[in-house]
Amino acid sequence: MQTTHDVYRPGKDDSAVMRLRTAVWGADHPHTNPAFFEWLFQRNPAGAGSGAVIRQDDDVVAFAGLSARKLLVGGKTFRVAHGLDLMVDPGLSGLLSGRYGFKVSDNWAGYARDAGFAFGVNFPNSNSFRLLTSGRLKWTVMLKPRLRVQPLRGFAIRPAVLGRVPLWLLNLLTGTLALGLRAPQIIHGKPAGRVVAVTRAEEQLDDLWQSAAHHTKTCFVRDRAYIRWRYLEHPVYRYDLFGLKVDDRLAGLIVTTTREVFGLKSMLIVDALADRDEPAILSALVAHATAKARAAGIEMGCAQACTGDLLDRALAKSGFLVVPERLNPKLFFMVGLPFTPDAASILASPGWHFTWGDMDVV
Known part of the structure; x- marks a missing residue:
């Protein structure tokens, strides 16, 4: 069995990622929907989406999506990568699931940095919060609305x-x-x-x-x-x-x-x-x-x-x-990860105007 690590290609990889999403969230989830994926990753006015995938042969077994955002901080606009839809095949063993969850998240950060994003944000659920804020991935809690x-x-x-x-x-x-x-x-x-x-x-x-x-x-x-x-x-x-x-x-x-x-x-x-x-x-x-x-x-x-x-x-x-x-x-958290030296100050930015719509799921 061959394992590969790739950049997610919106449109081309959607059917494989949708199969993984069905396994994780069910076929009846409103986001397990080709129209939703096209809207989220291809029609965003802030830029095309991307992300990271891990494949075993032709099957996507781990995915982390990236949606482009623009963030205004003190009059300066930053390009921000919004991390979402972190998924790992539920059929994998616990050890392998944890390893792939870490690796696809780490790959995601590398792709975001290489694509020129200054900063990453994520709204982790209870399963991914500990992973992202671990000493290895180093995401930092920024907001707790x-x-x-x-x-x-x-x-x-x-x-x-x-x-x-x-x-x-x-x-x-x-x-x-x-x-x-x-x-x-x-x-x-x-x-x-x-x-x-x-x-x-x-x-x-x-x-x-x-x-x-x-x-x-x-x-x-x-x-x-x-x-x-x-x-x-x-x-x-x-x-x-x-x-x-x-x-x-x-x-x-x-x-x-x-x-x-x-x-x-x-x-x-x-x-x-x-x-x-x-x-x-x-x-x-x-x-x-x-x-x-x-x-x-x-x-x-x-x-x-x-x-x-x-x-x-x-x-x-x-x-x-x-x-x-x-x-x-159900508490919500926003975590952040700077990719450039001048974006590190965003972690402590004051006066946040945050609304529920800043998340992808509402």
């Missing part, structure tokens, strides 16, 4: 649903009621303007991004091309985009989607931009989105944000409660 939630139907939830509410959420609700529902739910300084549905990648999205970039220290680039690709052209998921228009200027944007979270039908706020560092703009959009979700029977609103970020402050003003880390059954 916190989960904020807002029950949208209170304790009027029908009994069948209440029985599915996880313990952490019941504890959170009980604690909130014990405090007299003192969570901040009043939007202060509501801005003038009107909320509109954004259904196409209009030029004002570039203007909004340019304004947002002036008051954002560290953020993945969210220009018009990215918004079109990431949300409006996604082949698997549907997103709702809401903008706040003030005097025909697009002053803010949020993106939502609907998923099941911890057994509850939930609205996820997956992206947000505002042209000023003022929570009222995003709070007005959050209020609009939650009202529509509540009317549609959605049971909970959810978002991930970094402490003190504009989105985090807007969520607080909109009544979204922080889930204590000890009660959160």
